[in-house]
Amino acid sequence: MKDDQKSMPSYGLGRQMQVYMQGLQGQLPSLPVAPEALEQQAIAHLSQKASGYLAGMEDTMQANLRAFQHWSILPRMLRDVSQRQLSTTILGMQLPVPLLLAPIGVQSIIHLEAEIAVARAAHATGVPMILSTASSRSIEAVAQELGNTPRWFQLYWSKNPDLNASFVRRAEQAGYSAIVVTLDTRLLSWREQDIQNAYLPFLLGEGLANYFSDPVFRQALAQPPEENPGMAIRYFIDIFLNPSLTWDQLSFLRQHTSLPIFLKGILHPDDARLAIDAGMDGIIVSNHGGRQVGGSRAALDALPAVVEAANGQLPILFDSGIRRGSDVLKAIALGAKAVLLGRPYIWGLALGGEAGVQQVLQNLLADLDLTLAVSGFSSISQLDASLLVNERLAQ
Numbered sequence: 271m272k273d274d275q276k277s278m279p280s281y282g283l284g285r286q287m288q289v290y291m292q293g294l295q296g297q298l299p300s301l302p303v304a305p306e307a308l309e310q311q312a313i314a315h316l317s318q319k320a321s322g323y324l325a326g327m328e329d330t331m332q333a334n335l336r337a338f339q340h341w342s343i344l345p346r347m348l349r350d351v352s353q354r355q356l357s358t359t360i361l362g363m364q365l366p367v368p369l370l371l372a373p374i375g376v377q378s379i380i381h382l383e384a385e386i387a388v389a390r391a392a393h394a395t396g397v398p399m400i401l402s403t404a405s406s407r408s409i410e411a412v413a414q415e416l417g418n419t420p421r422w423f424q425l426y427w428s429k430n431p432d433l434n435a436s437f438v439r440r441a442e443q444a445g446y447s448a449i450v451v452t453l454d455t456r457l458l459s460w461r462e463q464d465i466q467n468a469y470l471p472f473l474l475g476e477g478l479a480n481y482f483s484d485p486v487f488r489q490a491l492a493q494p495p496e497e498n499p500g501m502a503i504r505y506f507i508d509i510f511l512n513p514s515l516t517w518d519q520l521s522f523l524r525q526h527t528s529l530p531i532f533l534k535g536i537l538h539p540d541d542a543r544l545a546i547d548a549g550m551d552g553i554i555v556s557n558h559g560g561r562q563v564g565g566s567r568a569a570l571d572a573l574p575a576v577v578e579a580a581n582g583q584l585p586i587l588f589d590s591g592i593r594r595g596s597d598v599l600k601a602i603a604l605g606a607k608a609v610l611l612g613r614p615y616i617w618g619l620a621l622g623g624e625a626g627v628q629q630v631l632q633n634l635l636a637d638l639d640l641t642l643a644v645s646g647f648s649s650i651s652q653l654d655a656s657l658l659v660n661e662r663l664a665q
């Protein structure tokens with residue numbers, strides 16, 4: 271984290287003042303500040319294929335956003351909020367803010383500098399990054415940009431066990447401090463826009479940097495990917511999806527890493543109990559941003575039951591629909607230790623590369639810090655359900 275951002279207590283105010291002072295010199299923020307306007311501008315900027323890929327099932331995405339409206343913050347007054355604390359600890363890991371960048375694959379279809387730009391922005395703001403297996407830059411190249419910024423690696427569990435073990439080994443060697451296994455994408459769902467556009471970026475070789483650079487993957491090919499990319503892509507298609515993956519196979523991963531393992535994509539409380547039985551270290555409640563099960567429960571609506579089922583035995587994180595500081599507060603008040611930011615940073619990437627991602631993160635952190643303060647709290651560790659009113663029950 272940069273020195274001028276180390277003191278989080280003045281962060282929100284600092285960002286506000288920076289913007290207003292720039293305004294006095296005739297400079298307005300280069301990106302829209304409201305997430306809705308940011309999204310609109312980014313979608314208009316991207317090709318139809320890329321924006322179609324970013325989309326999801328509209329009803330489920332809307333449900334994710336609406337779920338936040340069902341909860342209202344009931345602020346408290348006249349409490350000293352002059353010193354504020356946004357940092358949190360998860361399984362002994364210190365996170366400067368309760369926010370991580372969600373794993374988002376194939377960023378090369380959004381911006382030429384892809385995950386490199388995102389990693390630089392993460393480093394500049396201190397926001398930890400979760401790198402996707404399907405990234406367009408390798409595990410090692412992204413790590414190099416992150417310096418000492420915390421990083422986790424998201425694993426898509428392929429049909430080749432040696433490849434899975436190799437990915438995890440590479441992540442460990444490159445300083446990633448947790449493994450996130452995504453459970454909800456053992457098959458690709460029926461994605462209407464991609465089908466309409468007949469577009470799957472992997473078939474064009476996008477998002478395969480980790481595969482093409484992996485010794486196990488390369489060994490399985492008769493010719494290296496540089497000489498015969500078509501053959502490498504076909505092999506990727508053969509092994510990538512793994513619908514036969516079941517709970518009992520998680521022990522394999524445990525044998526191959528000493529890093530904490532988080533399961534991403536849990537919505538049902540019974541699955542939270544299975545995660546505990548399987549000896550996992552954490553859960554990420556998520557419906558993949560409404561991209562997998564069309565018509566699924568909004569992720570925020572699923573959070574309280576998962577938190578209750580976990581019963582404090584392992585940390586719960588959350589994503590799907592985080593757009594503003596108040597969303598972060600609500601998810602944390604409902605029991606999440608931290609949240610993952612998804613599409614908003616990709617909109618920033620689309621419009622402004624590294625600087626765009628940085629602006630989105632700075633704004634969100636400032637919003638979070640100020641919303642915490644005006645709600646009457648000085649530390650995110652003070653938040654619990656008493657912050658919120660459930661408007662559906664209150665009516």
Ligand SMILES: Cc1cc2nc3c(=O)[nH]c(=O)nc-3n(C[C@H](O)[C@H](O)[C@H](O)COP(=O)(O)O)c2cc1C
Nearest residue numbers: 324372373374375402452558559590591592612613
């Ligand atoms: C274009 C795109 C690609 C994604 N790629 C991955 C991925 O590679 N691995 C993964 O676990 N989740 C992936 N996700 C899901 C995100 O990690 C996260 O769950 C989701 O974006 C949260 O929803 P939100 O963006 O609406 O907040 C992807 C999401 C999008 C939009």
Ligand SMILES: CC(C)CC(=O)C(=O)O
Nearest residue numbers: 375404455458477558561
């Ligand atoms: C299928 C993946 C490689 C990327 C992903 O998770 C997504 O597109 O939602």
